[in-house]
Amino acid sequence: MRKFLHFLAVVGLVIAGIIAVVSLFAFVFLKTWKPFGGKAGKADRKNYAERAENFDGKKFHNIEEFSVMSMEKNPAPDPLTFSKKNPRPDFDFPAKMPDFMSQEDKNNRLPPEKFRVTWFGHSSLLLQMHGLNILIDPVFSEMISPVSFVGSRRFSKPPVSVADLPEIDILLQSHDHYDHLDYDVIREIDKKVKKYVVPLGVENHLERWGVKSSKITNMAWWEETDVDGLMIACTPAQHFSGRHLTDNMATLWCSWVLKDEFYQIFESGDSGFGSHWQKIHDKYGDFDFVMMECGQYDVQWPRVHSFPEQSVEAAKILGAKIAMPIHWGAIILSRHGWDDPVERFLLAAEKEEITVMTPYIGQTANIETPMLFTERWWRRNALSLMR
Helix, strand or coil: CHHHHHHHHHHHHHHHHHHHHHHHHHHHHHHHCHHHCCCCCHHHHHHHHHHCCCECCCCECCCCCCCCCCCCCCCCCCCCCCCCCCCCCCCCCCECCCCCCCCCCCCCCCCCCCCEEEECCCCCEEEEECCEEEEECCCCCCEECCCCCCCEECCCCCCCCHHHCCCEEEEECCCCCCCCCCHHHHHHHHHHEEEEEEECCHHHHHHHCCCCHHHEEEECCCCEEEECCEEEEEECCCCCCCCCCCCCCCCCCCEEEEECCCCEEEECCCCCCCCHHHHHHHHHCCCCEEEEECCCCCCCCCCCCCCHHHHHHHHHHCCCCEEEEECCCCCCCCCCCCCHHHHHHHHHHHHHCCEECCCCECCEECCCCHHHHCCCHHHHHHHHCCC
16 A cells, blocks of 8 residues: 555656646747747836726727627527538639739839739738838738647638738738738848837737837727828727737737728728727728628637628628628638638628629739629639539
């Protein structure tokens, strides 16, 4: 009996030692691994509390009651889902080479009265507006993860690399999730970026990665900033943030309004459906063009992302003349069929008589002639495999 107790004691010590080593490794990993980003200090948190009504001194909060996961034990399948395809397509997505190079300006800047948008898949976009190049949520890495050997792998590739992009006047970040904020891209593109505009807290990630604080403007909801005559407003979204286990909701998430004398543009960021859409319209009025997230939804997280019908309803509330579905076509974060987001978005938009642009990945589109960018290119490629 004494030997057995001694054996149990030894086993207990070994297990305790293993736990201690693993805990130490995890602690060091979380503290030192740069892709996790930085965190706010005491002075930062005080500043956030003075500027943001939805910051409680430690975390940010949504306007409405919110939970990341549904409390239902066995949520039913989404009854509106009609695509039975796999989450990943079984063909390579076609792409086109961007045409964001201006023949009128050697620095690839269009005249201020022109507007162009180039979609790189998911929520990565290049807007050319007010004579400026504006990059939103650039993610070009193949693996969407803090490490290269595990995570969600892209199933489509942008036709250009960071090196091919023009000089960036403004880089907008909607929030800090890995499918929107790419450590490798920031490190590579920083030399091309003049200015970063980010929601509160995200500046700490950028600064840890080597971006000069003088290049960064951080914003709370409803704050506005002016960049060379272009008004940028940080507006609400219903989502959450975090890059590792202990920083949930430590940084803010948002949508964006961009306005000049020619256009008023909206980009949704990631957002569930809520009263914030009406509040944004109440303040800014109708929009010429909106880019709305419509993918990665699930009945298990109904408040985190909008279902496509909700995205169209939000576009209607915003008074959108033209809408473009984003947050699909590159990354798998949910269980729906790969084409379900865009097909449901189109069906709902047709009922609401909203014009929808669906450019190819990499195709540079304009909103003066939206009907030139309405090809349903994914259907043609999917059908070709069935013949």
